[in-house]
Amino acid sequence: MKRVAVVGASLAGVRAAQELRAQGYDGGVVLIGDEPHLPYDRPPLSKAFLAGTASAASLELLDAGDLASLALDFRLGVRATALEPAARRVLLSDGGSVHADGVIIATGGRARTLPGFEDAYPLRTIDDALALRAALVPGVRVVIVGAGFIGAEVASTCRSLGLDVVVLEALPAPLAPVLGPELAAVCARLHAEHGTDLRCGVRVEGMSAAGVHLADGSLVPADVVVTGVGMTPATEWLAGSGLKVGNGVCVDAGLVTELPSVVAVGDVARYGGRRHEHWTNASEQAPVAVANLLAGRTSRTYTPSGYVWSDQYSGTLQLAGHPRPGDALTFVDGDPSSSSFVAVWERDGSTVGVFALNNAKLFNRLRRPLRLPAAV
Ligand SMILES: Cc1cc2nc3c(=O)[nH]c(=O)nc-3n(C[C@H](O)[C@H](O)[C@H](O)COP(=O)(O)OP(=O)(O)OC[C@H]3O[C@@H](n4cnc5c(N)ncnc54)[C@H](O)[C@@H]3O)c2cc1C
Numbered sequence: 001m002k003r004v005a006v007v008g009a010s011l012a013g014v015r016a017a018q019e020l021r022a023q024g025y026d027g028g029v030v031l032i033g034d035e036p037h038l039p040y041d042r043p044p045l046s047k048a049f050l051a052g053t054a055s056a057a058s059l060e061l062l063d064a065g066d067l068a069s070l071a072l073d074f075r076l077g078v079r080a081t082a083l084e085p086a087a088r089r090v091l092l093s094d095g096g097s098v099h100a101d102g103v104i105i106a107t108g109g110r111a112r113t114l115p116g117f118e119d120a121y122p123l124r125t126i127d128d129a130l131a132l133r134a135a136l137v138p139g140v141r142v143v144i145v146g147a148g149f150i151g152a153e154v155a156s157t158c159r160s161l162g163l164d165v166v167v168l169e170a171l172p173a174p175l176a177p178v179l180g181p182e183l184a185a186v187c188a189r190l191h192a193e194h195g196t197d198l199r200c201g202v203r204v205e206g207m208s209a210a211g212v213h214l215a216d217g218s219l220v221p222a223d224v225v226v227t228g229v230g231m232t233p234a235t236e237w238l239a240g241s242g243l244k245v246g247n248g249v250c251v252d253a254g255l256v257t258e259l260p261s262v263v264a265v266g267d268v269a270r271y272g273g274r275r276h277e278h279w280t281n282a283s284e285q286a287p288v289a290v291a292n293l294l295a296g297r298t299s300r301t302y303t304p305s306g307y308v309w310s311d312q313y314s315g316t317l318q319l320a321g322h323p324r325p326g327d328a329l330t331f332v333d334g335d336p337s338s339s340s341f342v343a344v345w346e347r348d349g350s351t352v353g354v355f356a357l358n359n360a361k362l363f364n365r366l367r368r369p370l371r372l373p374a375a376v
Contacts, residue, residue: 001101001294002027005090007080008106008234009033011041011279012266014061015286016104021070023290029072030098032090035125036077038062043279045129046153047311051160052133056126080107083241085259102293105238105249105257105264109231109277114145116206116213120225123150135224136161143167143212143222145204147174149310151228152187155196156313166197166220168204168212179319182329183343183355186336187312194313231277233268248275254298255289261296263289271302280307305370306353314339318360320367321345321353333362342366 004020006013009031017029033039040059048054062070079093083103090098111122121132132154136142142158144151147169158165171177173184174191191198203215211222233248243257244250248270255263255271266282267275281304288302307320323329323345334341334357342362345353354370356363 001025003030003098003100004028004102004104004293005030005032005098005100006104006106007032007083007090007237008108008266008268009035009039009074009076010106010108010266010282011039011061012108012268012282012285013104013106014039015283016106016265016290017070017072018066019286019290020294023287023294025290025294029070030075030100031072032075032078032080032092032098034077034079034093035127037126038074038076040126042124045126046123046150047157049126050123050129050133050136050154050157059126080237083238083243083262085241085243085262088261101261103262104289104293105262105268106266106282107234107237108267108282109233111227112230112232114204114227114229117145117204117225117227120145120207120227122227123154124231132224132226136163138162140223141166141211141221142224142226143220144226144228145212146228146230147171147187147191147198147200148228148230149175149308151226152191152312153310154226154228155191156194156311159194159196159313164197165195166199166222167191168202168214168220169198169200170203172201174198174200177325179355180323180325180327180329182336186357187317189337190313190315231267233270233275235268246270252298253301254292255285255302256292256298260298261293263293265289272304276304276306278308280305305367307367315357316360318356318363318367319353320363321351321370323347323353327352332366333359 039061044054082091111124142165144167147167155165174187176184205213212220235245249264251264251271265285267277288300306322310317327345327347331343340358342356342359354366
């Protein structure tokens with residue numbers, strides 16, 4: 001293999017480029033990214049960077065030493081517009097193209113938008129975070145649509161800046177499908193304890209200069225409206241490539257597409273019927289995907305840990321495993337009303353998930369044996 005094109009210059013793409021070198025690949029590596037910036041880390045965008053306590057430089061995923069040793073051919077500020085597997089070519093938005101024997105798809109996703117909320121602030125990129133940060137001046141009333149991880153973190157940061165915050169959530173409780181009702185109630189409690197006005201079971205219709213309009217005809221006054229309603233996988237450039245795409249790039253248990261010379265990693269990769277939109281997943285897939293790309297076949301499989309963390313107010317929430325509705329939840333340390341506890345989910349006598357609030361030590365001990373069989 002003379003050249004590998006990595007499409008998407010963020011966490012998963014960078015880890016894949018690093019892994020190519022770690023596995024001894026000494027051919028060309030072209031890293032194509034449509035953002036104009038060198039690769040950076042996203043989790044601080046809703047936390048310290050949004051609060052203004054972390055610099056842009058502290059977010060960079062590659063330092064000067066990495067840049068020198070990896071010898072990457074960066075194409076930044078340029079979008080991949082098509083993949084032509086037969087010609088072994090990636091077409092670019094600047095009219096150019098990259099010939100590559102292997103392709104690593106790492107295009108992640110974009111903030112999902114809601115009709116009627118075109119003037120709201122999304123949060124996916126550093127430019128989104130800079131725009132939002134500039135709007136968070138003293139005295140503004142913030143309304144956040146969506147009480148998922150990112151919505152909750154933005155609410156927490158806004159409260160730390162002393163701003164009035166309302167969070168509007170369609171579900172009966174925040175993160176209920178992921179965490180179940182008992183732990184969703186804990187998330188709701190964190191909001192309440194820190195002065196965020198969380199309103200669940202609410203349907204939004206749109207926004208105007210006055211605020212957010214609800215389906216019941218009422219208005220929630222707002223100066224700044226943020227949407228935190230998930231992401232859409234960036235796969236449009238793969239239309240016509242022949243690859244199977246549907247809510248992500250469909251890959252096998254080794255992260256390989258139908259073409260052995262094309263693999264996918266990170267938020268965009270769909271394996272075992274689902275995508276995982278979390279940092280650890282995007283970071284941990286590279287060794288398997290790269291090994292299989294270089295082998296030209298699926299020789300290794302990926303086992304997701306399901307690890308997610310989220311910093312909200314005074315709490316660090318940690319989740320691992322893949323609990324499902326119906327799994328039995330037991331508190332093994334503390335209780336849901338305390339500021340620190342650990343709970344496990346069990347199914348058929350086995351622990352299938354762990355959740356902790358402010359107890360990383362016990363969480364880490366309990367999550368270790370949790371690795372599940374590879375997705376197929
Ligand atoms: C604000 C925020 C906070 C987060 N906090 C946490 C957290 O606390 N804990 C946690 O576990 N996870 C967190 N995450 C999730 C985590 O950051 C993502 O899972 C991770 O960034 C996924 O990495 P990725 O490389 O797969 O995709 P992305 O980070 O989405 O990167 C994909 C890159 O590809 C580019 N791209 C897309 N299409 C093209 C194209 N056609 N051509 C060229 N380039 C293209 C995109 O612009 C982007 O730069 C957070 C995410 C956000 C947005």
